[in-house]
Amino acid sequence: MRLPRLLRTTPFRLTLLFLALFAAAASAFLGYIYVATAGEVNRRAQAEISREFESLEAAYRQGGVDALNQTIVERATSERPFLYFLADKDGKRISGSIEESPVSGFTGDGPEWASFKVTETDLDGAEVKAAARGVQQRLDNGEILFVGADVDASEAYVRKIVRALWGAGALVILLGMAGGVLISRNVSRSMQGLVDVVNAVRGGDLHARARVRGTRDEYDELAEGLNDMLDRIERLMGGLRHAGDAIAHDLRSPLTRLRARMEVALIDAENGKGDPVAALETALQDADGVLKTFNAVLAIARLQAAGSAPDQRQFDASELAGDMAELYELSCEDKGLDFKAEIVPALTIKGNREFLAQALANILDNAIKYTPEGGAIMLRARRTSSGELEFSVTDTGPGVPEADRARVVQRFVRLENSRSEPGAGLGLSLVSAVATSHGGRLELAEGPGEYNGMGPGLRVALVLPRVE
Amino acid sequence: MRILIIEDDLEAAGAMAHGLKEAGYDVAHAPDGEAGLAEAQKGGWDVLVVDRMMPKMDGVTVVETLRREGDQTPVLFLSALGEVNDRVVGLKAGADDYLVKPYAFPELMARVEALSRRRETGAVATTLKVGELEMNLINRTVHRQGKEIDLQPREFQLLEFMMRHAGQSVTRTMLLEKVWEYHFDPQTNVIDVHISRLRSKIDKGFDRAMLQTVRGAGYRLDP
16 A cells, blocks of 8 residues: 555654654653642642541540540531541441441441542532542541542542643644644655656756755755756766767768778779879878877867866976977968067966966967968966966957857867868867866957958967966 | 787787887787786886786786886886876886877887887987087087087977987977977977978088988988
């Protein structure tokens, strides 16, 4: 048999357990109240009866059964609230305010307590039954004396207390139940939100997110954690999917070309035409190109997956910039570009030297590739006023329209007019991945504007956080 | 020259062995780390080519064990594409050079050659001489046929490296790694530009070009 959902939830079970403990504690507490109040009332009534009995016993010991009889008669007619019954040793009534003892089958010496009812006439003349209590005991010479009292008032008081205690008990249980159900519903609903998200994700919907209620409690924390986790997974999955698509897209053409060339070369070789060695050399070049692309994609994916660049250490960023300037200066000269470097000395940085070198090389490669002859390229390394380290490369090429700047950083994106240039469109994506993996960023802006009839140019900056 | 290839990929090892034998090396192959270590410990090798990922014992352990035992045989460490941190791990373990798979065979060849000859040029020299070319390492001057050639500091370093590896193929990546001391993959021909600048200085105006381009590999300085 399946229990209703609510009954199967952990919070509800915990509530039940809690309720049981709570009820036990309440019973002990209410029991104590009962003993302290109702018990006390009964004890007091009993003590008064005992005292009356003892004073009669004293009269008996002084003047024997006659004196006792007299005292009883006197007291029975007075306004004292007691009931008396005196019998000889065979149980035959001698005197008293009641006709027979409420204690039946009295054989021993007592004292024997009994609760009973007396019929009284109230102020209106109506007969009412009232609760009474009394004690019976055999006297020294064998006579039997019973002394009782109307305890109706105290009994009623006790009954009221008991009723109140039962009520309180019921209230405790009811409130506990209601509270438990409420809490477990609340908790279950919070949990259910998370369970729904997990189920949705398991079903393949990576966009599902848990609702954060803004209560800053542990459910919010859990929901936020779950959401962050899903964000990261989705980003990585997206990255992978995109990388997969991109690799497929970008490797398909060189692989197709490679295959076609080899096929043609094979046919030529079979016919004794062409130069198989040259064909193999071209094929090798194509294969190298494919590998280069593949390597870059893998490096980007690894950096993104790792979150932060591996093997980071402190080194001289000015030296790095200087080396890159020296390495690329000749390439600029070769292409008829004016190259300048402005490098602030002794800039220290913590990072992966090789990745940062690769990033700068990619930026410079791009600048040289897209700047026409007669243009200029400027490499700068400096610390900004906010303490960040900035490497920037400014060229006087055609630049990138503002609308496209975010796009060119994405993998494999190459603007229409750059498709004629070699390259896989991974350069800036790798720079961006390197920047991110160092806690920095890649910024693209417009260059110096019109220059030698070209422009407006592009300024690419790799900005890294200050070293603490 | 005896070369031991410790590599579990039999096809890759076969191709490598074939190429090295063609080039005149004496080649042996061990198919896993343990066998490779045992073979290497027998001694008498000029270069060890060690793959990173192998069954039984990985390449790092092999190299570390050998180095701990005092074996200083040059090691070329191989690892799979994209393992960004493998180079550091390999060199830290005691490898002398590092190559990422898949590699171009001329690249492997050039590195093995460089490692195998390293011992012979161990002596500290103050001058280097390759054919007509003379380099004084103390006052940093270069002469060809007695004519002084004016070189920039980096050109001097570049030529020094070429002279130390005279007659060997040297790849662009090797030059970037050993002369500039960077390990990245330039997308354009930056190294070529530096080489052609150097070539114009040492070969221009002489009857014979010493600095040769090796197709598919890189450059070679011939005596």
